[in-house]
Amino acid sequence: MARKATKTLAARNTTLLLRTHLITLTLHTLFLTLSFLISRRSLTPYILLTSPTLLIEFYLDRLGRPRYNPDGTLRSAGEDLDARGLTEFLWDVLYWTWGCMGVVCVFGDRAWWLWVAVPGYSAWLGYKTFMGFRSGGMMGMDAGAGVAEGGGGVGESKRQKKMEKRGQRVKYR
Template sequence: MAQKAAKSLAARNTARLKQTHLISLVLHTLFFLVAFTLRRGSLSLKAYAVLATPALLIEFYLDRLARPVYNADGSLLRAGDDLGAAGVTEFLWDVVYWTWITVVAAAIFGNRAWWLYLAVPAYAGYVVFTAATGLKGMLGGIGATADEGQAPSRRQKKMEARGGSAQKIRYQR
């Protein structure tokens, strides 16, 4: 059972990529069917091209990133990156999912639904802001000095109770 984890990752990646491509194909085909039949002329194909292209590029990037590579004999050469990883990969999936929602909303409600896509840069700004403020909070204590009025710890109290103030070391200034 050599490379069992790599083989299971390759199988998961292949299944998820297949599912993603199928859903994307169905949603975009439905949009075009609605655009050319039910809402002929009322849906902007320019807005579709501008706003759906990033998600399609992300989808193909994730495909290249996570598609397993096999040798000629069928053995696994590279499993690909984990599509369930947190961080940037997770954000890329959010963009793809939100684009799908926006495409469906535009097909149903018309061109005004494309404004929903503004949630992507707004969310990115929120993530950057929270990361920056969190980083600022972590670095806030670096330059601070010890508080002189701080209550003594249990160990300090025990030491004082045993020997009084003789246990304390005082440095002359």
């Protein structure tokens, strides 16, 4: 079977996007129905906080939607929507917004404050990364800390440790 991996990726992306669109449609319909029929909910936070996720969903659709030739053959499977990094973060924002919409449907407009966790978490990660770089390394570790403390260098082999124990000089690069 030619290009089985791309065909599998295209099928997985198609089902994932379809499920995503159906969940989004259901949640928005439920929210608007409850807002107009049962209780008056403010539409300002709804529009303000769900607009970015609709843009994210549009972006993920453009990114992962398979493309076909006019004769029906697969031209491009789209990008992997399960990729790590930015794509994973976009899915997290989408899922968190869905959760917030569900909680707002049950508990009311004050539950929109839960959405603040997303930028708060991003700010915390940015701060942690900045402080790690500032202290001399990505993990906040000093490169020569192991040697200065007498515990041996980072990643020292058993052979090097034995040679140092015998009193032989070990040359570090």
